[in-house]
Amino acid sequence: MPTFSIILPCFNAEATIATTLASLTAQTFTDWEAICVDDGSTDATVFLIRSAARRDGRIRLVRNSAKGPSAARNMAALNEATGDFLAFCDADDLWVPGKLNRLRETFGDRSIDAVYGRIGFFNTEPGDTGVTSSVPQGDLTIDMLLGENPVCTMSNITLRRGVFERTGGFDPAMVHNEDLDWLIRLVGHGARVVGVDQLHTWYRTSPGGLSTDLAAMAEGRAQALRTAAGLGVRPSRRSHAIHYRYLARRALRTAPGRGAALRLSLSGLLHSPAGFLSPVRRGGLTLGGAFVALMLPRGLRQSLFS
Structure with missing residues (x-):
């Protein structure tokens, strides 16, 4: 064995x-x-x-x-x-x-x-x-x-x-x-x-x-939240913010649309500014990248953030 x-x-x-x-x-x-x-x-x-x-x-x-x-x-x-x-x-x-x-x-x-x-x-x-x-x-x-x-x-x-x-x-x-x-x-x-x-x-x-695949990720997370709820656990506002930061970084890499990363970043900030920006370098770079992405064509966005 x-x-x-x-x-x-x-x-x-x-x-x-x-x-x-x-x-x-x-x-x-x-x-x-x-x-x-x-x-x-x-x-x-x-x-x-x-x-x-x-x-x-x-x-x-x-x-x-x-x-x-x-x-x-x-x-x-x-x-x-x-x-x-x-x-x-x-x-x-x-x-x-x-x-x-x-x-x-x-x-x-x-x-x-x-x-x-x-x-x-x-x-x-x-x-x-x-x-x-x-x-x-x-x-x-x-x-x-x-x-x-x-x-x-x-x-x-x-x-x-x-x-x-x-x-x-x-x-x-x-x-x-x-x-x-x-x-x-x-x-x-x-x-x-x-x-x-x-x-x-x-x-x-x-x-x-x-x-x-951000849509598939959202569907999978919904199931994960149901599983957690069945065990008596609700996510904290901080964990929601960190998850949205993760999705924003994914959106920057895959470039689904100019505003996708920014929308996800703002959702994270609304849940918990401290959670989204901790650590500051990671959160700050994600937020900054989301704003920069608004001004770039898709190919350049994907190349820059991949």
């Missing part, structure tokens, strides 16, 4: 899956299995996974055609995984070589149920944007998640297998923010989730990806 079961949902990932798997085989802690769940790929994804599996017996392929990433993660976590801990990784992200070793050390504290770290955003090569996430102080709370989710991506969360089973898994009906909905249920049911101030994951940005 391995220490870690790594779960990778895959769909038409031929451009990235080989480098993602290479980041797993480069881990300094070697007691793991990687379960690659293909969701009906029509490109070379399956061939590349099988090739990697022939070179490394810790990697294996299972099929879960056309059911979506949530169903793929549930199937692997509940039916295939044998490790003590479940570590999720998307097929286009990369792990820092020492990630699993650091997680093993952190889980030495038996009171900790799940762990996340910092992520670095990249376009082509790790480090090319110079942007990394931050880890707030204290255990993860639902209000943090309803602001600007510090976990950021499923590639940045690892937890004890039994804890995942108690959450009931992901909602396969959700197509956006299903990770946020699950994290809210994870924390709401009493799991202790801690962040460590170490870089764990490289997150590949995609200007046309689902995470840039």
Whole structure:
């Protein structure tokens, strides 16, 4: 039985899956299995996974055609995984070589149920944007998640297998923010989730990806708010403001319209000026960018803020 079961949902990932798997085989802690769940790929994804599996017996392929990433993660976590801990990784992200070793050390504290770290955003090569996430102080709370989710991506969360089973898994009906909905249920049911101030994951940005679809994000957040309300939690005005700042920054990158980022920024300021502007550098730059965007054509806006 391995220490870690790594779960990778895959769909038409031929451009990235080989480098993602290479980041797993480069881990300094070697007691793991990687379960690659293909969701009906029509490109070379399956061939590349099988090739990697022939070179490394810790990697294996299972099929879960056309059911979506949530169903793929549930199937692997509940039916295939044998490790003590479940570590999720998307097929286009990369792990820092020492990630699993650091997680093993952190889980030495038996009171900790799940762990996340910092992520670095990249376009082509790790480090090319110079942007990394931050880890707030204290255990993860639902209000943090309803602001600007510090976990950021499923590639940045690892937890004890039994804890995942108690959450009931992901909602396969959700197509956006299903990770946020699950994290809210994870924390709401009493799991202790801690962040460590170490870089764990490289997150590949995609200007046309689902995470840039503001309408889908709004629908997903509405479901997350309903989940939180069912657990007796209402978001603070501060978390609302932080969420609107996050959306404003997304709008600057995707350039849906000149005024979109400014409208979102003003909504955030109305909820909580202190929340939106904390830290001042982040809030102030977002607000300033929203005003500048009013004067720029779409192509220049997208190029400048991407």
